[in-house]
Amino acid sequence: MPPKVVCVVGPTACGKTKLGVEIAKRMNGEVVSTDSMQLYRGMVIGTAAPTAEEMEGVPHHMIGVADPAEQYSVARYVTEADACVQDILRRGKLPVLVGGTGLYLDALVRGNAFAPGGHDSAARAALQRRLDREGIEPLLEELRRVDPETAARLSPRDVKRILRALEVYHETGKTISQHNAATKEQPPRYDAVYIGLAFAHREDMKKLIDQRVDCMVEQGLPEEVGCLLASGLDRGATAWQAIGYKQFLAVADGHVSEAEAVEEVKLRSRQYAKRQLTWLRRNDSIHWIFWEKNRNFPEALQIATEILTAQGLF
RNA sequence: GCCUCUGUAGCUCAGUUGGUAGAGCAGUGGACUGAAAAUCCACGUGUCGUUGGUUCAAUUCCGACCGGAGGCA
Numbered sequence: 001m002p003p004k005v006v007c008v009v010g011p012t013a014c015g016k017t018k019l020g021v022e023i024a025k026r027m028n029g030e031v032v033s034t035d036s037m038q039l040y041r042g043m044v045i046g047t048a049a050p051t052a053e054e055m056e057g058v059p060h061h062m063i064g065v066a067d068p069a070e071q072y073s074v075a076r077y078v079t080e081a082d083a084c085v086q087d088i089l090r091r092g093k094l095p096v097l098v099g100g101t102g103l104y105l106d107a108l109v110r111g112n113a114f115a116p117g118g119h120d121s122a123a124r125a126a127l128q129r130r131l132d133r134e135g136i137e138p139l140l141e142e143l144r145r146v147d148p149e150t151a152a153r154l155s156p157r158d159v160k161r162i163l164r165a166l167e168v169y170h171e172t173g174k175t176i177s178q179h180n181a182a183t184k185e186q187p188p189r190y191d192a193v194y195i196g197l198a199f200a201h202r203e204d205m206k207k208l209i210d211q212r213v214d215c216m217v218e219q220g221l222p223e224e225v226g227c228l229l230a231s232g233l234d235r236g237a238t239a240w241q242a243i244g245y246k247q248f249l250a251v252a253d254g255h256v257s258e259a260e261a262v263e264e265v266k267l268r269s270r271q272y273a274k275r276q277l278t279w280l281r282r283n284d285s286i287h288w289i290f291w292e293k294n295r296n297f298p299e300a301l302q303i304a305t306e307i308l309t310a311q312g313l314f
Numbered sequence: 315g316c317c318u319c320u321g322u323a324g325c326u327c328a329g330u331u332g333g334u335a336g337a338g339c340a341g342u343g344g345a346c347u348g349a350a351a352a353u354c355c356a357c358g359u360g361u362c363g364u365u366g367g368u369u370c371a372a373u374u375c376c377g378a379c380c381g382g383a384g385g386c387a
Contacts, residue, residue, distance in 0.1 A: 012351080037351055047351080075348040103350050110347090118348045153345090158354045161346080168348090180347055243351045267340085272351050278344065 003089050004313055005190045007034075007097040007105060009280055010197035011273035013209045015295045017050050019197060020098030022301045024058045027096075027314060030088045031055075032081055033062040034099030034108065037242040039077070040068045042228060046221045046244035048212065061088075068228055068239035075114040078107045085190070094313070097192075102279035111189030115168040115179040123170040127163050139166060147175035193311045195304050196286040198277065204293055209269045213244070217262060222248050243268045 006029065008020040024031050031050075033039065038049040041064045049063050061084040066072055085095045085108070097105060107114075117123060131139060136159055143165055144151040150165045168176040199205040225248040233239065240246055247261040247268070256264070280286060287307045289300050308314050 035351085036349090071349070073348040074350075077348090101350065103347070103352095107347065112347060114348050116348085121348090124348095155345095155354055158346095160349070160353050164348075176347080183347065238349055238352085241349075241352055246351085268351075271340095274342085275346095275351090279346075279350095282345095 002187070002189055002191045004311070005085065005095040005097055005109070005192050006308065006313065007109070007192050007194045008197065009102075009105065009194055009283075009286060010100075011205065011276040011280075012100055012269055013048075013205065013212050013273070014197040014199065014291070015297065015300070016098050016100065016197055017048070017054060018297055019195070019300055019304065020096050021050070021054065021056050021058050022297065023195070023304055023308070024094070024096045025056060026301070026305065027094050027308065029094035029096040030059040030061065031096050031098050032084050032088070032108075033060065034081070034097050034101055034105040035063075036072065036077070036101040036104055037239070038063050038099070039066050039072060040064070040070075040239045040242075041066065042068060042231075043224065043239060043242060043245065045216050045219050045224050046242060046248075048216070068231075068233050069237055071119050071238045073118055074103055074107050074112075075118065077104050078112055078114070081108050082111070082189070095190075100276055102276060109188055109190050109192045110183070111186065112183055113186075115174075115176065116171045117164070117167040121167060121171060123167045124163065127166055127170070131159070131163065136162065139163070142166060143169075147177055149177045150175065192285075193308060193313060194283065194286040195307060196280060196288040197300070198288060198290055200290040200292050204291065205273060206270055208295075209273065210266050213262060213266045213269060216244060216265075217258075221245075222251065222258070225249055225252055243272060 006023060006027070008016045008023065010016050020031050023029060033049075035047065035049075037043060037047045039062055040047075043049070044051070044064070050060060062077075062081050065080070081104070085097075088095045097108065099105065106112075127139065136156060139162055140151060140156055143154075143162055146169050147165060151162075154161050154165070156162075165176045168174070168179060172179070199208070221244055225245055228239070228245070229249070229252055235249070240249055244265050247256070247264045248258075250256045251258050251261045287304075289303050305314060
């Protein structure tokens with residue numbers, strides 16, 4: 001039986017961070033963040049990364065571990081985060097996985113081995129050049145030939161995935177469908193117990209997201225963006241894709257007003273939360289806790305404890 | 315007060331030389347295996363401002379009225 005880990009999941013602004021710390025405190029655990037943006041250094045306010053105070057003395061991992069100029073990836077995340085999980089287990093403590101990036105969490109729990117390649121591979125560079133020169137159609141044509149299954153699955157406009165599929169083929173001689181099928185055969189690396197947090201009504205989630213965005217601006221999101229700019233961070237960096245940072249970069253560049261940026265950040269956060277829910281809904285082993293209007297953490301911790309006890313964790 | 319423009323989906327607007335209408339955004343659902351806070355897919359019935367008239371038929375033409383914008387006084 002694989003080692004047990006606790007996962008706290010849910011859309012943005014639903015209280016994962018706080019509940020995660022509470023659970024870790026109660027169960028002799030340490031938190032491993034499963035968030036693709038909190039792992040960049042100096043991006044604290046806009047990613048709602050926990051502060052030292054919010055960590056309440058519980059050790060946290062995978063937060064602020066990468067330079068914003070780096071292009072991170074799931075593959076690298078799994079390697080580094082898994083080392084943290086292993087270390088926590090070795091010390092006899094409970095890993096509590098907390099964060100909003102579904103792909104990262106799933107890959108970590110399943111112990112995904114990713115096919116070679118990546119943004120810095122020669123294959124990717126060559127494909128990118130072909131894309132720039134000839135457009136997507138010849139690439140899609142090639143994919144239809146070597147991996148018809150994937151070609152049929154992807155939209156002709158899903159350039160990212162078409163490139164990746166060809167990249168895997170060029171790098172390994174095997175198709176990405178074969179890689180994915182092989183990954184699915186593998187048993188998961190961890191026995192995950194999922195606690196999901198969500199609002200019962202979407203209007204309540206929207207309200208909280210709006211509040212949180214206003215709060216971020218007050219606490220200095222624009223200044224944080226200013227620091228990233230002052231550090232000379234390239235405008236093409238992955239870190240700028242983070243909601244909040246992208247929009248306040250536009251403010252710094254004089255393209256939009258601060259008020260417009262705030263509205264945009266709220267909107268994008270809402271849409272992001274919706275996508276997170278879509279991702280999570282297909283995981284039917286999540287034990288959901290639904291908030292009514294307000295978030296009641298003592299009660300949630302109580303419910304979570306009962307769930308974890310029933311799973312033999314307490 | 316007069317003149318001109320304008321009123322169509324939650325929002326911004328297109329359109330119908332008269333046969334009851336469609337884009338973008340928003341919203342909802344979905345996908346996702348080395349960019350994932352990214353990327354991509356699907357879903358469009360609304361008294362066409364109100365009310366009279368002309369017409370086989372009006373959202374479309376004409377009149378009046380009610381909103382909105384601008385101009386002249």
